[in-house]
Amino acid sequence: MAEGLSPDFNADAEPSLWQACLDELSRELPEQQFNTWIKPLVAQVADDHSKLTLFVANRFKLDWVRAQYAGRLAALAERLQGHPVQIELAITLKETPVKPAVQSVSSALRGPVESLDAVDEAAPNTFRSRLNPALTFDTLVEGTANRMARAAAMHVAGSPGHLYNPLFIYGGVGLGKTHLMHAIGNKLLADRPESKVLYIHAEQFVSDVVKAYQRKTFDEFKQHYHSLDLLLIDDVQFFANKDRTQEEFFNAFEALLAKKSHIVMTSDTYPKGLTDIHERLVSRFDSGLTVAIEPPELEMRVAILINKAISEGSEMPEEVAFFVAKNVRSNVRELEGALRKILAYSRFNQKEVSIQLARDALRDLLSIQNRQISVENIQKTVADYYKIKVADMYSKKRPASIARPRQIAMYLAKELTQKSLPEIGELFGGRDHTTVLHAVRKIGGERQQLTELNQQLHVLEQTLKG
Numbered sequence: 001m002a003e004g005l006s007p008d009f010n011a012d013a014e015p016s017l018w019q020a021c022l023d024e025l026s027r028e029l030p031e032q033q034f035n036t037w038i039k040p041l042v043a044q045v046a047d048d049h050s051k052l053t054l055f056v057a058n059r060f061k062l063d064w065v066r067a068q069y070a071g072r073l074a075a076l077a078e079r080l081q082g083h084p085v086q087i088e089l090a091i092t093l094k095e096t097p098v099k100p101a102v103q104s105v106s107s108a109l110r111g112p113v114e115s116l117d118a119v120d121e122a123a124p125n126t127f128r129s130r131l132n133p134a135l136t137f138d139t140l141v142e143g144t145a146n147r148m149a150r151a152a153a154m155h156v157a158g159s160p161g162h163l164y165n166p167l168f169i170y171g172g173v174g175l176g177k178t179h180l181m182h183a184i185g186n187k188l189l190a191d192r193p194e195s196k197v198l199y200i201h202a203e204q205f206v207s208d209v210v211k212a213y214q215r216k217t218f219d220e221f222k223q224h225y226h227s228l229d230l231l232l233i234d235d236v237q238f239f240a241n242k243d244r245t246q247e248e249f250f251n252a253f254e255a256l257l258a259k260k261s262h263i264v265m266t267s268d269t270y271p272k273g274l275t276d277i278h279e280r281l282v283s284r285f286d287s288g289l290t291v292a293i294e295p296p297e298l299e300m301r302v303a304i305l306i307n308k309a310i311s312e313g314s315e316m317p318e319e320v321a322f323f324v325a326k327n328v329r330s331n332v333r334e335l336e337g338a339l340r341k342i343l344a345y346s347r348f349n350q351k352e353v354s355i356q357l358a359r360d361a362l363r364d365l366l367s368i369q370n371r372q373i374s375v376e377n378i379q380k381t382v383a384d385y386y387k388i389k390v391a392d393m394y395s396k397k398r399p400a401s402i403a404r405p406r407q408i409a410m411y412l413a414k415e416l417t418q419k420s421l422p423e424i425g426e427l428f429g430g431r432d433h434t435t436v437l438h439a440v441r442k443i444g445g446e447r448q449q450l451t452e453l454n455q456q457l458h459v460l461e462q463t464l465k466g
């Protein structure tokens with residue numbers, strides 16, 4: 001990617017292509033988005049109109065524009081131009097002779113009033129946030145599984161330092177916890193670019209503590225962490241057994257809350273489920289809002305697949321998305337892996353994406369899943385977990401200590417296998433399908449309310465998926 005002007009540009013190039021893009025985008029995008037991200041871009045069109053270079057003020061903006069708008073701009077430019085136009089993004093370097101050249105193009109494009117200074121004024125935030133600009137609320141599909149977490153995250157991004165502080169998000173692997181954290185940071189930076197936002201993985205925090213300890217630089221360490229407006233810290237379960245880190249995190253935590261900075265944490269379990277973490281930290285983790293992210297439901301998985309395919313510049317017909325979503329149920333990361341395989345398979349074999357193609361592309365994955373998750377397997381795993389006999393899964397016994405695990409096993413059978421309600425009923429000692437439906441609804445509903453049950457189900461699901 002260019003970091004300055006490349007010589008093959010004509011500074012006086014006919015500006016109509018960019019102007020037409022601006023006109024179109026100003027109609028398409030919300031005004032605030034257009035004014036913040038598109039309008040300040042300084043454009044240059046290559047002599048032969050094969051390339052459009054856009055200059056931005058800093059790296060953060062460059063990453064953001066690339067993630068959010070480059071695809072749209074390329075499509076738009078191609079449509080307007082009648083042939084593919086390469087979109088290149090570059091940072092305007094103050095110390096290079098770029099300025100006059102860019103300025104003249106800028107003037108040509110938007111009249112003499114707007115100069116590069118207008119771009120510079122959009123104060124580059126030199127603080128390294130470590131945010132991935134592609135992970136935004138816009139690219140995060142909403143569903144029942146993440147609705148509450150997403151709403152809380154939106155609230156925090158909109159008015160940090162107030163409600164839900166700290167925000168503690170927990171859930172299994174690959175369910176979008178990290179994505180949600182980045183989305184909060186990116187939104188805050190988009191709204192208030194001067195904010196000091198830091199995303200950090202808990203392991204990196206541990207390593208920062210170790211470095212500060214070795215180099216005796218705790219003052220700098222504290223200055224750095226205690227000055228933040230928003231601290232996003234991922235996977236705090238990694239603090240287990242790290243006493244010094246826990247102490248430093250406790251200090252940072254207190255300092256940040258005292259100055260009304262916001263803290264968002266993620267973990268694979270809810271605060272009280274954390275092990276080997278000091279009680280005083282655990283109780284602080286739980287003192288704001290604790291929300292779970294659940295595995296995505298079918299419709300959400302379908303929407304994720306369709307959206308991701310589009311963002312990859314491809315298309316996934318709905319029936320194929322349903323087929324994949326029914327077969328890949330565990331988490332979003334696996335869905336993404338499946339999608340990548342299908343798209344690569346389709347490109348490689350030059351075949352359109354179809355159910356048959358998806359079946360071929362995912363053959364290994366599907367056979368592993370089919371092999372691992374059978375109703376019998378579920379019955380055995382659940383019986384072991386709740387310490388009852390496997391035979392009780394088919395028996396007519398009704399005490400709660402047996403009936404409840406049986407209902408849990410029915411629920412998991414519906415969630416994790418392709419079997420219909422009557423088929424499941426049959427495998428549970430010839431029960432009616434309405435009994436199975438009742439169990440599925442009951443456990444599914446309680447899962448949303450009861451943290452402990454939810455945790456147990458997570459463990460069972462992880463065990464069954466191997």
Ligand SMILES: Nc1ncnc2c1ncn2[C@@H]1O[C@H](COP(=O)(O)OP(=O)(O)OP(=O)(O)O)[C@@H](O)[C@H]1O
Pocket residue numbers: 135139140141142146171172173174175176177178179180304332333336
């Ligand atoms: N609701 C969603 N919509 C779109 N993409 C999603 C969604 N949830 C997760 N993803 C994507 O799935 C992938 C895994 O998500 P992420 O890394 O946030 O998971 P995680 O919960 O932090 O997992 P881990 O605990 O393993 O770090 C990412 O590429 C993320 O963008």
